[in-house]
Amino acid sequence: MSPESSQLTVLALDSATEACSVALYRNGDVHEDFTVIERGHAEHLLPMIDSLLKKSGIRLVDVDLFAFGAGPGSFTGLRIGVAMIQGLAMSVGRPVTPVSSLAALAARRTGDVLAMIDARMGQVYHGLFSVGKQGQPVPVGEEVVSNPADVPVPEVERLNILGSGWDSYADALHDRFDAGLQLEFVAGEYPHAADVARIAAHELNRGRAVEPGQALPHYVRNNVARKMGE
Numbered sequence: 328m329s330p331e332s333s334q335l336t337v338l339a340l341d342s343a344t345e346a347c348s349v350a351l352y353r354n355g356d357v358h359e360d361f362t363v364i365e366r367g368h369a370e371h372l373l374p375m376i377d378s379l380l381k382k383s384g385i386r387l388v389d390v391d392l393f394a395f396g397a398g399p400g401s402f403t404g405l406r407i408g409v410a411m412i413q414g415l416a417m418s419v420g421r422p423v424t425p426v427s428s429l430a431a432l433a434a435r436r437t438g439d440v441l442a443m444i445d446a447r448m449g450q451v452y453h454g455l456f457s458v459g460k461q462g463q464p465v466p467v468g469e470e471v472v473s474n475p476a477d478v479p480v481p482e483v484e485r486l487n488i489l490g491s492g493w494d495s496y497a498d499a500l501h502d503r504f505d506a507g508l509q510l511e512f513v514a515g516e517y518p519h520a521a522d523v524a525r526i527a528a529h530e531l532n533r534g535r536a537v538e539p540g541q542a543l544p545h546y547v548r549n550n551v552a553r554k555m556g557e
Contacts, residue, residue: 343428
């Protein structure tokens with residue numbers, strides 16, 4: 328199956344952070360249910376999905392592609408998200424596109440965007456993206472985890488910085504990045520399932536969809552078994 332992205336029906340979710348969201352992309356339009364709940368993603372996601380499908384008059388079998396925010400982010404949230412999207416996709420025999428949660432966060436702005444998610448333990452997940460007017464984030468380098476004082480300062484003229492990583496460590500990061508760059512700091516932003524859905528629709532025809540069992544989270548931090556205080 329390789330339909331044009333404007334004709335796709337994509338069901339997406341993101342549970343990588345304190346935010347919990349689901350979105351339905353259909354014929355180029357996106358409808359989303361988004362909330363910040365801190366905990367309890369597992370209890371909220373299925374009712375949110377059921378409500379969104381009913382409001383849109385869409386059955387699960389009508390969905391062409393499933394997508395999820397694959398991280399980095401909360402290990403618990405990521406495990407919940409991937410298990411739920413795998414189960415839904417398997418039930419109707421559809422593919423899944425994992426989408427970077429940092430990329431989805433970056434897609435909320437255009438230009439050079441540094442997306443940052445609080446990794447706890449005094450660290451941040453971060454990735455630099457170039458986002459065009461169509462809202463498709465192109466990664467510039469790898470997604471990594473580091474101390475705020477070690478986040479590289481990119482060689483660009485203008486930079487957007489956003490995400491919970493910035494919110495949590497604004498003082499340290501502001502001192503590091505306030506060095507001649509034209510900066511725009513955006514507070515209170517999280518990855519959204521609507522952006523996950525848009526990116527997934529774009530990625531489908533680039534061969535980025537996989538079988539549900541192959542859709543895995545991207546933890547970035549290797550020691551996923553370690554208790555992270557979440």
